[in-house]
Amino acid sequence: MSTASVPLPAWINYGVIPLLNLVLAFFFSGLVVWAIGENPFDALNFLIQGALGRGDAIGFTLFYATSFIFTGLAVAVAFHAGLFNIGAEGQAYVGGLGAALVALSLDHYVPWYVTMPFAVIGAALFGAAWAFIPAWLQAKRGSHVVITTIMFNFIAATLMVYLLVNVFIVPGKMAPETRTFLAGGQLPKLDWLMALFGLKLGPAPFNVSFIIALVMCYLVWLLIWRTKLGYEMRTLGVSPTAAVYAGIPYVRTVIIAMLISGGLAGMMSLNAVMGASARLQVEFVAGAGFVGIAVSLMGRSHPVGIILAAILFGILYQGGADLSFEMPNITRDMIVVIQGLVIFFAGALEYMLRPAMVRLYQTATGK
């Protein structure tokens, strides 16, 4: 008998299987490390030490995790509506423009806590705007959102380079970036939060946007599981035809889901632009939009899962930097490999272990 239709308890579906997939991904990463002549266990040790060993290491880990929570939520919201938003990278990039415009125009006049709400709105609006055309094309003209969002990532990259090189560049400077924001346009660090645990933040840019990210996690949970709109989105995700039959407006739901997704992606820029570098730079997103895909898959599109997965990837990013320092033979790009393997095993091969688990479960329960 086919095993696909046999239900499994939630702790296997959401606990055991993702964990085993993760183990597989790390096993193959270990093989790569071994193949280039280093000890995988030493590498793992350096990685964890580098990510969690000191106060500033934890600060960096959580800083990266903050970005990944935003992009992970972005991918997850679209995913619930049955849409695959690969464009979080571009939406975050353009979202940075919104955050930077707010910071540049307000930082002379008001303290950061006045700037912050406007910056959140600015980043979300610009991110959402960048998701609008792909959303509209998907809803109205049936153009596949995956393809259009990929195209829009590239268009965003060229647009932002143009703007930074020709519009925002500080006269007389070579680097294509805006001027540095004053304190009124920056998000302060969370050193007090770290101090509560007896840790020193040091130079790590762990900042207030982490709290914004957690708030967004709660809001996304509310939206998806406690509102009518969320219900409509999930229905659409499970079966578009059933959704339309039930009177759920397809065009409206698709567009709103993508706008929320783009807005969340755009908010990632709060962390990188206003929290860390205090200026808008070329390529500041640095792949966080794509990590969001991995985070959302690992976290099974649930905010709690996303936080855990984001921290895992934060550990990889921060620890990976330290690892390449300790083992010069292993470059930082090892984390890209691990990331790819995690997406491969947790995402593309998510059903691979299922038949085996079903058989195990059936033997164990005696059915």
Add this chain to the structure above:
Amino acid sequence: MEYFDTFVSILGSAIRLSIPLLFTALAGLFSERAGIFDIGLEGKMLASAFAAACAAYWTGNAWAGLGAGIMVAIIFSLLHGFASITNRGNQIVSGVALNFIAAGLTIVLGTAWFNQGGRTGQVPPEGRFSGIVLPGAEMMRDVPIIGPLYANVISGNNILTYIAFLMVPLSWWVLYRTRFGLRLRAVGENPGAVDTAGVSVVWLRYRALIVTGFLAGFAGTYLSIAQSAAFINNMSAGKGYIALAALIFAKWKPVPVMFACLLFGFLDAFANFMQGKSLPMIGEVPVQIFQALPYILTCILLAGFIGVARPPKAGGVAYTKER
């Protein structure tokens, strides 16, 4: 005459820039017409470029490089197949994952093996595909109009360029004139019908992916040992996605694929040429416009404003035999 010379030189560089796109778009043609979306073209191109550079560096033989490039691209294709055909995983997710694996692995292995920050060693001349001067090119050079076109655009390319253009009619022939091609197109539209006819959907899709890997291998090889003499970090630089755009722009048909790739290659060459120059009447045109144009055009096309781009019906859906 001066304008004409510039035009010829842009045309020559357009052809050189469109070859990797052409191979990759044809590669994508086979998998997408068989109903397997392939976002992973970029990764295949990158991985095969790396493999080709390594093999050519170690053996000093360009054909060994090509062989290695093709083999690695086929391995990536089969991984994609294992995830999306055998395990019915999401094809987009699998493609994204394989792109990451290729991007990371090439740098990690490259740095470990060559110690040059991700670059491979310089491939010796005999390990590269260099330009072939067609008979009569020098003699023809002085003939007005046709001469420079023949000498600088048609002649002087490497063998992979000519193979790329041969692959266009060949792909057309395979897809539209062979039993394999008919079944391949059918499996992309209605796998159930193919299954009913007693043909294995799984095996057919795997074969389509092998062809995809084979063609993508040429693209990667072209990048690292024909266009340049070493593998450089992330040298595909989004070309896989432009090829995907070209494939869509060409509405999943082989001959239009060639024209779409030539158009996108020409845009690229023109952008390089326009860097820092200004047009009469308009002034300096930002290069970014030309860089973004392929993507913008593809979106406009996808929106149905230039004809209708209809993807293969069963694309992106794993086939499940009746339970």
